[in-house]
Amino acid sequence: MNRVVKNQRNLEDGYQLWLRYAPVTDAPTLTAYRTAITQIMINASSATLSIAQEEIEAGLERLLGVTVPLAKQPDRSGTLVIGTPHNNHVIAELKLGQALDQVGDEGFVIVRTVFQGNDYIAIAANTDIGNLYGVFHFLRHLQTHKPLHDLNISSSPKTKLRMLNHWDNLDRTVERGYAGFSLWDWHKLPDYISPQYKDYARANASVGINGTVLTNVNANALILTKQYLVKVAALADLFRPYGIRVFLTARFSAPVEIGKLDTADPLEPDVIAWWQKKADEIYELIPDFGGFLVKANSEGQPGPHDYGRSHSEGANLLADAVAPKGGVVIWRAFVYDENIPDDRAKQAYDDLVPQDGMFRENVLLQVKNGPIDFQPREPYHPLFGAMPKTPLMLEVQITQEYLGCATHLVYLAPLFKETLDADTYCYGPGSLVADVVDGSLDKHVVSGMAGVSNIGTDRNWCGHPFAAANWFAFGRLAWDHRATSEDIAEDWLRMTFTNEDRFVGLAKAMMIESREAAVNYMTPLGLHHIMARDHHYGPGPWVKGGRADWTSIYYHRADSTGIGFDRTPAGSDAVSHYFSPYREQLSSRDTCPEELLLWVHHIPWQYTMKSGRTLWDELCFKYNSGVESVRHMQQTWDSLAEFVDVARFEHVKGLLEIQEKEARWWRDACLLYFQTFSKLPIPPEYEQPAESLKYYQALTHYYVPGIPERRFG
């Protein structure tokens, strides 16, 4: 079927992301906006304010269809005033001091007010970057056609470090990347700087992302050499006025690999000196360098354990090197032993909790949302709440390594929220993961959230047209984890596609149902880690052999008696890492949420679920529900053709067809495989598998994006 789209000259291609500033077509709204905004007063006395001015001028021109002029004085109604009490006398006179005191050095206040007889909208902040965030928020307000009467917004970010992690390699491949290749054209940096980097900065600033790690956690020491640092500095210079600081991954063995030392032992004076000198070199080039992100002693990466030292000793080595200039070290908690002594879900906790309080003040631990690895559903990571003395950052995966790779529409805000809103009970009820992450629970000054980026060289940045919603949502939740998945989806849809209510309502519902759809057609009822080996593309519940905790059978434990991983006290007792009453809730089959049942229990095939179905039948039901959900998503999307430009409509439609095919593939392969244990029929009311188990097991995919393995010849 020819998916080719007529070559329309004005093809929307997704490049403008959610910053299209599409002309406001609703006449009353347009009139109200034009009346309320007749001129702009801003004193662009810094690079950041120049950027803010450029953005507001361009945005308003496109939205309102008129050039909104700059004004030196607010001499008529409808002045949009942007500034701080220090650089703008109108802002000062509006006496927003009390409000501004609440919003800190990144927040802003937006009010509509009358002053000396004239109607103003004021975007006020304590700093220039606060103003830039305010401008983007205001433009979002207009893009989503929100009303301007009674405008009274105060906003400040709940977490301090709101970061992207690019798993980008220096050869421009992107690990687990499905949107082409790495944005960073190292070969031409620092001399040539692509205009796209400016749009990257704009997009991030528009959702308050203020940090970016440019390199893969599977690190390459070369990035720390002068040759590359000058390239990094060029990017840092570009990003700085957007409020974005640059971080790098530090390969722990760099003192050996590029320093030519004999060791990288964190307690060795030479090594300490090397890192201090290296940090000084970096700060010479990049005065506001954010710091290092480190993956150590995990999946083959070097680290302090190589020298018999602890994680905290390793982290502190680097922390001391960057502390003088205000840098931080973000130490990834994704660690598990090569020798698999215990349930993988327990290992990070067992390794790190005893070291609580042993890390320097400027060290954060970056903790994945769950204790295995970014599965479609995991319980929250037990480290949250268990290390009160250490600032813990949340790491979520925006790129869809386990959620459909390049081809599935899966809106991830519900997944991110599920973790953020979870109660750790560490101080009793109301000790939410979000409160750990934003530092408020344990009064940490530094805090953060990181998202593994889904950005690449594909024209629309993220591959699937809907994948950009996850970048957007991550930024929105890093700023304010209390935002809802629905509101974020609605904003994104209005900004990215159209404000037509019918479209927004239906597309939003489609997005909201997509995460559970994926859980259902991939890993329902608490199943996890049953994907194909290495490239993780497609199902592989039969994967066995080699490292046990890199197989599938290790995690589902299907046998003739049932399926599921016993993490109760009778099993690995991973539940003991949680606080009461969650621990007990999980431990009992009767109270364990069914969506995590097989995460915690080994359940017999004939076990009766809440629905009345047996476990086996429930699995069949869930897998088929997932496929049905995708079909429902397809029907929804088809019904929205009139609201969407042809190119993007066809793009999403084409990918939904692939998603439906792949959902059936997951369903059929998994049910056939588990059936070899259950020995029960797939109820006849469901579609029967298209092919045999042998067929699915024989499927081989080469050159799946995002992973260099599985080459041929």
Added chain:
Amino acid sequence: MNRVVKNQRNLEDGYQLWLRYAPVTDAPTLTAYRTAITQIMINASSATLSIAQEEIEAGLERLLGVTVPLAKQPDRSGTLVIGTPHNNHVIAELKLGQALDQVGDEGFVIVRTVFQGNDYIAIAANTDIGNLYGVFHFLRHLQTHKPLHDLNISSSPKTKLRMLNHWDNLDRTVERGYAGFSLWDWHKLPDYISPQYKDYARANASVGINGTVLTNVNANALILTKQYLVKVAALADLFRPYGIRVFLTARFSAPVEIGKLDTADPLEPDVIAWWQKKADEIYELIPDFGGFLVKANSEGQPGPHDYGRSHSEGANLLADAVAPKGGVVIWRAFVYDENIPDDRAKQAYDDLVPQDGMFRENVLLQVKNGPIDFQPREPYHPLFGAMPKTPLMLEVQITQEYLGCATHLVYLAPLFKETLDADTYCYGPGSLVADVVDGSLDKHVVSGMAGVSNIGTDRNWCGHPFAAANWFAFGRLAWDHRATSEDIAEDWLRMTFTNEDRFVGLAKAMMIESREAAVNYMTPLGLHHIMARDHHYGPGPWVKGGRADWTSIYYHRADSTGIGFDRTPAGSDAVSHYFSPYREQLSSRDTCPEELLLWVHHIPWQYTMKSGRTLWDELCFKYNSGVESVRHMQQTWDSLAEFVDVARFEHVKGLLEIQEKEARWWRDACLLYFQTFSKLPIPPEYEQPAESLKYYQALTHYYVPGIPERRFG
């Protein structure tokens, strides 16, 4: 220096290549066009004609600023009639039979004429694809503001196969590619077909390119498996109505690698049967599959020599497999022995000339423009003229592996023309390479030209904004090798940038001077193959060690007595491969063109050149001239800012700055190195080298685009 460009909404970014159809702003021209073209008469009864209709409608609308309607009858003046005598009665009545008889099955006639009182422009052809080519030609005519009175064009291609060779790997890396990564998104094919592929087809059809090899000559047998063939078929289906046939590279060992046979011996019945079956499988999916391009027994690729068989035996094996369905085999003549028995410049000739006449009718040999490897200047390949019984295709390199990689502006039409216009003298004077290549010299039915593509995922397709001119020029010369570099450059500039004469004149001069500039700052006076090892980025005249003919010293042979490779009878006698009088002309120092002097002779440092300078001083002069040329190009470009959109202006400006830096790098490194042999000073009137020889020799570059070597760690 901040190279960042203001984010203009209507940013030209090069995506539209030379098909921008920019509105005609010159008032008289616009009036003339609108008067001459008031309606379109075309019977879009095929996919090709639908495409032609879409293109002419869209093109005219943008160019003329009005919608030019379709008409069923030519009932008023200014009808643009498009068709063949068989599908359009007006075309039939215009009695263009004689002209159409001359233009074959791809050509077209465009005439302006009066018929039955009405003024027509007729685009006539014998086939639908001829009409499509005619439409593109006509649109080019308008884009370049050419007059429509006395319109009388007959055009038909001189070579039959006009092909791109994509050195694209299945993991989407592109060997020697500097424009990002491979266009072909195999992971999503065949289900999702990017709209970009349609634009690829349009761009190629617009310059008459009618074939594309999708895969690297360093081949991967996987492309011949069903899993991949269905993906290839999806592309072939898309390209077909644009007149573009798909070809694939065939890995000679495929019968072993994917067929699980024990051998790939071309004379083994099982192997013969395997290829026949494979060809049948391909033709089932792709009825007009073009055939195979093969690199065998060269640089590690498998081939017939592995079984003690000849090139012709290998080629004929594949030729017989595809012959029944009209396919061809294109066998690359780029062969040289691993054991280096003789001057590399002689090896292809010595291997292949004895096999003239031994290849099947449907085999072409694809011969690089020169006998080494795409150097900035080479004499034409001695195979041209030496194998009258075998159709020889010309292979040129559009991607700039040896001509500046990603960062140099080098217009290559002069290089292509230099080869095409060269006289082989094989039948006396006037036996041009072009006449060999177009088949006319030896009356071959099949003929062709191939260009190693410079296309990738970069937004502007080719990386450097001016690199697209080389794709354009290749197509134009494949269609008509008598076109001039100047005319092609002028067309491209007018279509890509603007028709402003001042701009066109200066930018054209800049393009025309650029090839010689590169020769001068890299490899003047016949020097060749002195670039850095492996990645070929930057100078490496000191490269030695390992395979001799992969070093630099092998080619320049600099020593205390002089520099240059003696290819006269006193040396390797490679000149003997040329016909008289060229052979003699080269053999004597006095008559050898100075631009090839060191290609053929080992010349003393103090030798007096025609300029009166010594050889050493001439080298210094040439290298410095090259740098001066780049500076002149920079000045020219700077003077053209008013004519060019900001984004593309800044992009070219930034890359010219890099080019100037790299020209100095080449100059300084090469002169310092050769100076260690000449022991003569660089004349003081020139800039002295910025750094020491040691410095240049120590420079190490990692992850240079286009080559997977030189990894770190």
